[in-house]
Amino acid sequence: MKFRDLHSTIKLRLITDFFTDITQMSILPFMAIYFSSHVGAGMTGILLMINISISIVVGLYSGFLSDRMGRKKMMVIAQVIQVIALTVMASVNSPWLTSVWITYLMFVLSNMSSSLIGPAANAMIIDISSEKERPFIYGLGYWTGNISIALGAAIGGLLFEDYKFILFLLFLIVSGITLLLIIFFIDETLTKTKIDSEEVQQKVGIINHYMAVLKDRGFMLFVLATIFTMSLEFQLDKYVAVRLKNEFHTHFFSIEITGVKMFGLMMLINTITIVCTTLYLSKWLSKYNPKVILSIGLSIYACSFSVLAFSNSFSLLVLSALLFTLGELMYSPVRQTILAGIVHEQARASYMAVDNLSYNVAMLLGSLGLTLGAFIPSKAMAVVYFGLGIIGLLCYRYSIGIKERKSVEQNQRIINTF
Known part of the structure; x- marks a missing residue:
C-alpha cells in the first residue's frame, strides 16, 4: 500500500490536515497563556471550561447532522465558520487593533468549527476506505499528525508572543485554501444506501438518536x-x-x-x-x-x-x-x-x-x-x-x-x- 494508491479525497484530507495542524498548534496551545496575561489565570480557567463544554455539545450535534445532511455540507459549513473566525481574530490582534474579548469569542467559534468538522471528516474516511486500507491510512495520519504537532508547537513557541498577527494570517490562508479544496475537489460520500428513509429520519430526534448509539x-x-x-x-x-x-x-x-x-x-x-x-x-x-x-x-x-x-x-x-x-x-x-x-x-x-x-x-x-x-x-x-x-x-x-x-x-x- 502506497500513498498514491489511496482515494483522492483521503489524500487531500491527509495533506490539508497536516498543514491545518501545523497552524493550529502554533496558536491554540498558547491561547491559555494569552488570555491569562490579560484576564488572569482564574478567569482563563473558567473561559476554557466554557469553550470545552460548547465544543462537546457542538460535536455531538455535528455527528447527528452529518448522518442526515451529508459529510461535505457539514465540512463546508464548518470551514466557512473557521475562515470568518480567523479573519476577525487576525483583525483584532493586528498592529492597528487589539481586543481580548472579541478574540475569545472568535476562539470559541474556531473551536466550534473544529468540533463540527471532526465527526464528518472521520466518517468520510470510513465511507471511502476498505478494511485493508485503514491500517495504512491511520498509521500515516498518526505519523503526519505528530510531525505537524511538533512543528506547530515549535513555530508557536518562537513566534506567538511577538508575531500573533502573522500566525493568525497563516492559519487563515491555510483554512481558506482548505475550504476551496473541499468545495471543488471533494465529493459527498454519504449515499442514499447508507441512510434511512426521510420519514424515519424525521421521527428520530437527536436525543433518541444518541440513545441508540x-x-x-x-x-x-x-x-x-x-x-x-x-x-x-x-x-x-x-x-x-x-x-x-x-x-x-x-x-x-x-x-x-x-x-x-x-x-x-x-x-x-x-x-x-x-x-x-x-x-x-x-x-x-x-x-x-x-x-x-x-x-x-x-x-x-x-x-x-x-x-x-x-x-x-x-x-x-x-x-x-x-x-x-x-x-x-x-x-x-x-x-x-x-x-x-x-x-x-x-x-x-x-x-x-x-x-x-x-x-x-x-x-x-x-x-x-x-x-x-x-x-x-x-x-x-x-x-x-x-x-x-x-x-x-x-x-x-x-x-x-x-x-x-x-x-x-x-x-x-x-x-x-x-
Whole structure:
C-alpha cells in the first residue's frame, strides 16, 4: 500500500490536515497563556471550561447532522465558520487593533468549527476506505499528525508572543485554501444506501438518536477503553511533569538535568521515535494479528507509564519514554482500524462524535490525576496507571469479542436464508 494508491479525497484530507495542524498548534496551545496575561489565570480557567463544554455539545450535534445532511455540507459549513473566525481574530490582534474579548469569542467559534468538522471528516474516511486500507491510512495520519504537532508547537513557541498577527494570517490562508479544496475537489460520500428513509429520519430526534448509539454495548465498551487508555497520555504533561519538576534532579556527564529538562527530553524522545519509526513499524506489524498487537502495545504502554509515575532514575525514564512511545505506535493505528469496523454504517458520524467525546472525558481524568497525586504516594499512582491500562485493554478485547460474535451471527443468518 502506497500513498498514491489511496482515494483522492483521503489524500487531500491527509495533506490539508497536516498543514491545518501545523497552524493550529502554533496558536491554540498558547491561547491559555494569552488570555491569562490579560484576564488572569482564574478567569482563563473558567473561559476554557466554557469553550470545552460548547465544543462537546457542538460535536455531538455535528455527528447527528452529518448522518442526515451529508459529510461535505457539514465540512463546508464548518470551514466557512473557521475562515470568518480567523479573519476577525487576525483583525483584532493586528498592529492597528487589539481586543481580548472579541478574540475569545472568535476562539470559541474556531473551536466550534473544529468540533463540527471532526465527526464528518472521520466518517468520510470510513465511507471511502476498505478494511485493508485503514491500517495504512491511520498509521500515516498518526505519523503526519505528530510531525505537524511538533512543528506547530515549535513555530508557536518562537513566534506567538511577538508575531500573533502573522500566525493568525497563516492559519487563515491555510483554512481558506482548505475550504476551496473541499468545495471543488471533494465529493459527498454519504449515499442514499447508507441512510434511512426521510420519514424515519424525521421521527428520530437527536436525543433518541444518541440513545441508540449509547445502547450499542460493544461500542460503549470501546469508548470506555479509550477513556482509560487516553487518560494515561493526558497524565504525561500533568502529574508526571509536576512530579519530575518537584522530585527529579541529576547530572549526566557533568550536565545538570532538572525535572523540567528531563520532561523535555522525554518529549523529544517521543517525537523522534514517532517520526523515525511509525511507517516502518506499521508496515511490519500489519503482518500480525491486530488483537495480539493491540494487547502487546497496551501492556507495554501501561507498564511504561507505571514507571514514569514513580521512578527518578535517568536511564529508566529514558527507557520508559521510548517504550511508551512504541506501545502507543503499536496500539493506536490498530485502535482506529477496529473503531472503523464497529461503528454502525447508518450513523458513522454520530459514532465518531461520541468517540471524540471520550477524549474530553480522558482530559478530565488527566486533570483529576494531578489532584489525586497530591494525596497518595507515587508508587500508588503507578498502580493506578497500570490498572487503567489493563482495564482499558480488557474493555477493548471484550468490545472486539462482541463485534466478532455479531459478525458470526449475521453470517449464520445469511447462510440459513439459503
